[in-house]
Amino acid sequence: MSAAAGADGVVRAGDAATLLDRLSWGLLELGPERATSLGVDTGAHANLRRTLEDRSPEGVAARRRFLTKALADLARLPRTGLDPAVLTSLAVTESAFRTALDGMALPYGVATIGDWRNTPYAVIQNVGSWLDVPQMLDGDQPVRDAADAEAYLVRLAGTSQQLDGETARIRLAREQGLVPPSFLLDKTITGMTQTIANAAKVDGPFVGPFARKAATIHGDWTARATRIVTAAIVPALQRQLAELRAERATATDAAGMATRPHGPEWYAWGLRAGTTTRRSAADLHAAGRARLFELQAQMDAILRREGLTQGSVAERAIAYQRRPGIGFTGGDDGRRQIVAYMQGRIDAIRPRLPNAFRRSVRGNLEIRRMPLAQEPGAPAAYGGPGTIDGKVPGKIWVNLGDPSIHNRVTIPDLVFHEGIPGHVWQGEYAQQLPLIRSILAFNAYSEGWALYAEQLADELGLYDGDPAGRLGYLMGLAWRAVRLIVDTGIHAMSWTREQALAEFIAATGLPRPNAESEVDRYCAWPGQACGYEVGRAEIVAQRARARAALGSRYDLRDFDQAVVDGGNVPLDVLTGNVSRYVEQVRAGARAS
Structure with a gap:
């Protein structure tokens, strides 16, 4: 996904919104499940509802390429004349992309792009497609008509490939010496064994949500979903479970990163x-x-x-x-x-x-x-x-x-x-x-x-x-x-x-x-x-700073509004947002 640029290849200030929009859709192409959770997998982007994130080593490499190109495009974008809201969006995007790219330079693990679930382990008791796909299908995947039902089945069929991509990564990590703690693997193996046992059941984690959502839509939907789960998802889960058991055979009860290869760096x-x-x-x-x-x-x-x-x-x-x-x-x-x-x-x-x-x-x-x-x-x-x-x-x-x-x-x-x-x-x-x-x-x-x-x-x-x-x-x-x-x-x-x-x-x-x-x-x-x-401590500190700066003009409602209206930001950007709010209140007081 390329940035907006002039004929000379230079990204101009007026293209900031276009660039950010293109980067948004580039991210959603890489992680289409997020498009579904946001409800934007519609119209020209409806195909996102049918696909899943590529969690293989090749998928990680694609995300690295995207981030590298995006950061170069952002660096060429002039900031002069942009309003504070746009500047904040640019700062937020650059921070998220740089942090994720640095994480992907590490030899293993999951470095998310603007998310919270970073982990050295691509599959573990609370991480992996074996958990994420059933929850997404249950909580987010819409099934309102036959087209939606077909999209569910296509996405379901892609789950085995996503699982195998993860399995390849945890195998590579094991070959580098990275094995999760034994007690985490025990939980994961128990949970995945249960998932495999229930996977193809009509009330199971993959078929159950579909059976409920498609109940009033004419077609043999449940039978088709069951065949996909039985023929493709269960074997992929069994392959992943075999790799987890191979990890368990060499695991120790060391809980943290200090003793693991590249652990302190990670x-x-x-x-x-x-x-x-x-x-x-x-x-x-x-x-x-x-x-x-x-x-x-x-x-x-x-x-x-x-x-x-x-x-x-x-x-x-x-x-x-x-x-x-x-x-x-x-x-x-x-x-x-x-x-x-x-x-x-x-x-x-x-x-x-x-x-x-x-x-x-x-x-x-x-x-x-x-x-x-x-x-x-x-x-x-x-x-x-x-x-x-x-x-x-x-x-x-x-x-x-x-x-x-x-x-x-x-x-x-x-x-x-x-x-x-x-x-x-x-x-x-x-x-x-x-x-x-x-x-x-x-x-x-x-x-x-x-x-x-x-x-x-x-x-x-x-x-x-x-x-x-x-x-x-x-x-x-x-x-x-x-x-x-x-x-x-x-x-x-x-x-x-x-x-x-x-x-x-x-x-x-x-x-x-x-x-x-x-x-x-x-x-x-x-x-x-x-x-x-x-x-929490930083938000409270910024509130105290605003109260001290504004005195009688301070109002909790205005502070809270400034913090939520500024959006989800790194803490240094939060400081800047609060500073602008303080200056706006002061300017209003001077004008009155």
Whole structure:
């Protein structure tokens, strides 16, 4: 995909929007699943609905070529005369592309372009087509008519090629000495074995969504899908499973990157990508310790007021969660109670949002259970916005495999973080920007905003009279602080999994199943967990700067609006956006 250019080959200032648009569609050609999640795989771009990302070594090489060419085109684009919004989009694009290209220069792994799921392991318990395709087909792939049904089948048929591309990459990585930790492979092998057993079933992960969506469309759709899964997808999954078992035969229980070939180099890049800063592991580790100390003091005060005075903060937090009325019943009845409680918290915050924003988005949201195969390796929940046109709502995907991980302590901050005013809410603002800004995201901003959204819920009074919810809010913040400690401990200090679990449980009071899911995630996504607290702290610091600069002219609604209207950005670009907001308020005051 080439940039817009004059006859002399020079990209001119007036071509900035055209260039960014062309780069957007170039990215979506490389990752067509994203076009479907955004709802832009229509009209002239309808063929994107039928294809999948090439995850083979050749596919990685194609992405490197695209990024190299795109950065050269961006470098030739004059900046003179461009308005701040366009300059921000250019800065965001260059930052995302440069970081991804640097990651692809490493000898192995997944370096995403403007996404958060960077990992040295192309397939593991929470990464890979075996998880991504079923979720995409269930949550995003539309089936409204016969043409959509045919597109589903074509995409389904392409899944085996995507799986084989991944298998080639994990085999190459193994030949270079990169093998995931044994405990991650055990989870992955168990999950993939289950997926293979259920793959071709009418209610299975590949056929099931199609059978439901195509039920009213005339044709033998389910039978055709079953044949594709049986003849192509299951054999490809079996080939991938065989490679995972070959890895398991040589795996150790070393949890982090420090002992792996090129591991320290990979982790340094992972921290850079995850935080959009150059902060060291030692600096982040110390920051996590300091933040945790502060939060545990606040947790201690609540627990004492609730009559819990003996034992550590974590032990008392665990005891509090065992009190009658805090948890839910087991089984499907408990699962329904959990979803209803989550929905109730979303409903409670909606009418208060005008106190935090000048302009509201729709907050188009539904709460859905994760695909079953994903649950063993997944966190408690995650979320994001729906399609740009609003036809497909944003989602909070909730892990209901073990209902005991959810209770009235842990749920409120979870839904404010993942849903409203967190990921779903912020994502809808981003979707009002140029297309490339809906595609590119930065972990520190995304997760920092979602943590800041929890703080806004507190400031809007959602925890007033709710000691369980307030305790959960503080536990959630402590959880993100301890991520700095544990992520750096695992990957820079060679901590074992058990060391990391002990530290995590002692710091947060979260149940061991939650802790295992979290720690294993940090092992799989080095550096990603550090973005949360780094991003939150930066947004709060920028808010304090704006308040100090504006005095009586400061208004929370204007600050929050400036942050979400500026879109998903690296943290240095966030600073510039806030500076422009401050100057605009000052200019308005002078003009009046």
